[in-house]
Amino acid sequence: MxxxxxxxxxxxxxxxxxxxxxxxxxxxxxxxxxxxxxxxxxMKAGAGTYAAIFDSAVYGRVFRNTAWVAVVTTLVCLLVAYPYAYVLNRVGPRLKLLMIILVLMPFWVSLLSRTFAWVGLLQDSGIINTFLQAWGLTSSPIPLIRTPVGVLIGMVHVLLPYMVLPLVNTMSDIDRGQLQAARSLGATPLQRFLRVFLPLSLPGIAAGCVLVFVLSLGFYITPAMLGAPENMMVGELLIQETQKIGSTRASALGMLLLAGTLVSMGLLAAVWRVSSRRTRT
Incomplete structure (x- = not known):
């Protein structure tokens, strides 16, 4: 050289x-x-702060509830977003534009306003319960607010676009020629979907699940307004610890939440590698 x-x-x-x-x-x-x-x-008080958190049943219940809500929210978003993204990639340009606008519309309204709207919809005297009782479907209000169901409804509504957009992007890049080749080889529509389309859409599934799961772990406004104290999540706990006790234990909780998020990301990456190898073989 x-x-x-x-x-x-x-x-x-x-x-x-x-x-x-x-x-x-x-x-x-x-x-x-x-x-x-x-x-x-x-670490101002040493490792005893972390030991106190691990020994506390209350903190353990909050972390378990946070993980459970994040997992269920991710699965519900995937179940709703996948068929929506699939249809979006198969319709004409005008309807596709309309469907994309419907996905992006929640971003035009603040999170606090959307959560307040769900409070009005889900409360005992809200629109949903009023409609159900007016049509004779229920004799008394269904408990929707201050319940895990209410939290899931609000979080799915907020996080659904983060699942739809990666799926739409991945599905739009799938080569339709592979589906036509599978059809020419005699594959049924179900076989073409399960053996060709679904494996090719796995990157979008993985990206959407990571986005929704990580965002769910740190949610505060929606669980605080739609949930109950016994179903508290880590975000709510951090605010309470900072306001009532101080920042030392809240910082330790934040570090543990970060560590749990990194571990979850590592597990998801491992599952992704295994599934990718099986798909290639």
């Missing part, structure tokens, strides 16, 4: 590092440094 080409390679590497530097500084300033400060705050 000549001296001129070596110099050009060094310049190219230097340009690459210069392009990377702003993103790295932003990451350090707004993530690594605050995370280090939060860890330092959580």
């Amino acid at each position: 000549s001296a001129g080409s070596a110099l050009r390679n060094r310049r190219d590497r230097l340009r690459g590092w210069l392009l990377f530097l702003p993103a790295f500084l932003f990451f350090c300033a707004f993530f690594l440094i605050p995370l280090g400060m939060m860890y330092q705050e959580s």
Whole structure:
């Protein structure tokens, strides 16, 4: 290699590092440094803060409830979003545009306003219970608010677009020629879906599930307004700990929530690798 080409390679590497530097500084300033400060705050009383959290049945119940709500919300969003995205990719341009607008419409309204709307819909004297009783479907109000069902309804409504959009993006990139080839080989519509379309849409499923699951873990407004104290999630607990006790234990809870999120991401990545290998074989 000549001296001129070596110099050009060094310049190219230097340009690459210069392009990377702003993103790295932003990451350090707004993530690594605050995370280090939060860890330092959580260790003010030593490891005893973490030991007290692990020994507390209350904190354990809150973490289990948070994980359960996040998993169920992710599954419900997937069950609703997958057929919606599938139909969206098969309709004409005008209807497709309308369906995309319906998906994006929740982003045009603030989260707090949407949650207040669900409070009005789900309460005992709300629209849903009034309609059910007016038509004689129920004799008394169905408990929808201050219940896990109400929390799930509100969270699915908020997070559904985060599942639909990755699925739509992945499905739109699927080569229709593969489906036609499977059809020419005698595959039935169900076989074409299960053996061709569904495996090819797995990246969108994985991306949507990760987005919805991670966002569900830190939800605060919707569970606080639609849920009950006995069904508290970690986001609500963090606010209460900070306001009533202090930031030390709240910082420890935040670190544990981050650790649990990273472990969950690792498990999802492992499952994804296994499923991808089976799909290729």
